[in-house]
Amino acid sequence: MKKRIALLIVAVMLFSLPVTSLAAETTKDIHVPKAGITPDSWLYGLDNFMKELHLLVTFNVADKAGLLDDISGERLAEALKMVEENKGEYALTAMKEYKSALEDIVEVLDKAILDEKDMRSVIDKINSNRLDRKELIDVILGNMSDEIRSEIEKSLSAAKDELEITIEVTDLEEDDDDLQDSNNADDNEDSGDKSEVIDDESDAEAKDESKKDEKSTVEDIDSEEGEVELPLKKVVTAKILEETIGVDTAQKFVLGELNLRQILAVSSLAEQTEKTFEEVLTVFLENEKGIGATAKALGLHPKDALKEIKKVFKGTKSQIKADFAEAKQEVKAGIVNESPEENLGEDKQIADNKDNSSDKDDDDDDDDDKYYDDDKDDD
Incomplete structure (x- = not known):
């Protein structure tokens, strides 16, 4: 016992x-x-x-x-x-x-x-x-x-x-580089199968491979200070901004005129007020990039405006994380994507061409109207 x-x-x-x-x-x-x-x-x-x-x-x-x-x-x-x-x-x-x-x-x-x-x-x-x-x-x-x-x-x-x-x-003044480590950590945290997670070594391999291919996801961007290397994360983010907000805004991000946080805040306020991005950006800068002051100037309730801004931040961050993980896999697999800078340039050129075409059509319509009026005068 x-x-x-x-x-x-x-x-x-x-x-x-x-x-x-x-x-x-x-x-x-x-x-x-x-x-x-x-x-x-x-x-x-x-x-x-x-x-x-x-x-x-x-x-x-x-x-x-x-x-x-x-x-x-x-x-x-x-x-x-x-x-x-x-x-x-x-x-x-x-x-x-x-x-x-x-x-x-x-x-x-x-x-x-x-x-x-x-x-x-x-x-x-x-x-x-x-x-x-x-x-x-x-x-x-x-x-x-x-x-x-x-x-x-x-x-x-x-x-x-x-x-x-x-x-x-x-x-909102913090540089967007701090988001990279955060998102990488989130990638690992959200994945239940460790074997499917791209670890730091894989990230390094992806970066090395992307640097070797000029047409891959790492591009050199011309600026006043010379050439600037564009990381994969920034490429993905720029593409999302181009698709969701516009080419001009994506270029502002790529060239460092506005960081991601500022762009998302302005974009959300523009959507809430049904104004253009540029209109809200002007008010935003006039109010020293303060969300509360900008919201009041736009006739919004600051607390409600902040709530909507957070929704945009959360949704965009989730999209960046998903697209970034997919892009890393593509780089590892050797899939070559077009240069994001070329894409931005091409899209902007297409938009400009459309505007020029529209202007030309308007001029042709004016000429037709003038010709029609001249015929009436002759009669």
């Missing part, structure tokens, strides 16, 4: 240890924020109350966003601690609090956008932490049971996506 009990205890220990050690081992090379009071403590509610009080008396919008980011990191650390101790329900509680903190950050940033507040002092920190914590989130979710994970995974993903889009809209 004693022997059976001893074997049972050993079996329980063997089955319980791997989960704990796996979580700890997986996070060995990941930066983990400092945990606060965990949800299994009777002091957890008091800890939450004190944090809410701290936020209530923090009036500077940048400081409040930074504080919320710190709280979100603390929640992740608490969730990790709970999964390491095999307390799945408490880990779920901490992850729900983490999601809530992300939603609060979005709310603060939205207000900052509409009030034209300068958030550069904190936005880089929030974005950096967002990227750094992706692996930590994967570890936490991976150590939850399927039943518990299903309660948070979908809503958490939506909150993370919303924060990412909001960060981009918050800083």
Whole structure:
């Protein structure tokens, strides 16, 4: 009897240890924020109350966003601690609090956008932490049971996506190069089969192959400063802008006159007001690229305008990610595409030719009318 009990205890220990050690081992090379009071403590509610009080008396919008980011990191650390101790329900509680903190950050940033507040002092920190914590989130979710994970995974993903889009809209001056790493990470994150994901080495191979072929997806663009190499990601983006907005706008993007974020914001506002891109761009520049001020100048409710802008950002980003993945596969397969710059030039030439043809037809019509009038006078 004693022997059976001893074997049972050993079996329980063997089955319980791997989960704990796996979580700890997986996070060995990941930066983990400092945990606060965990949800299994009777002091957890008091800890939450004190944090809410701290936020209530923090009036500077940048400081409040930074504080919320710190709280979100603390929640992740608490969730990790709970999964390491095999307390799945408490880990779920901490992850729900983490999601809530992300939603609060979005709310603060939205207000900052509409009030034209300068958030550069904190936005880089929030974005950096967002990227750094992706692996930590994967570890936490991976150590939850399927039943518990299903309660948070979908809503958490939506909150993370919303924060990412909001960060981009918050800083319209940021160069679009920062989107490349983000989208590559998203490609890997969204794919369930790791064997189908193009890894960094494949990306490097694709870049090397594209550089070897002058007619491939990497092109040299003439500018006042000389020749500029156009990356594959930018080629894909330019093509999408050409198809959805217009050739002139795509050329502004390629030549660096406007970045992607600014183009999408202006395009959305133009669609909301049924004005041309150029008309809204003029108002946008007059209002120093402020979304709130531009929306008011166009007669839009700023909050509603921002909501629509985010939809455009989300939809375009999703399209870029899908088309970029397809383009990388084509480059790897050796499929040669026409130069995007040639495409833009050809489309613009066709448009110009149509305009010239239309003008010529108008001139011919005028001549016919004049001839007809002369005949009437002769009669």
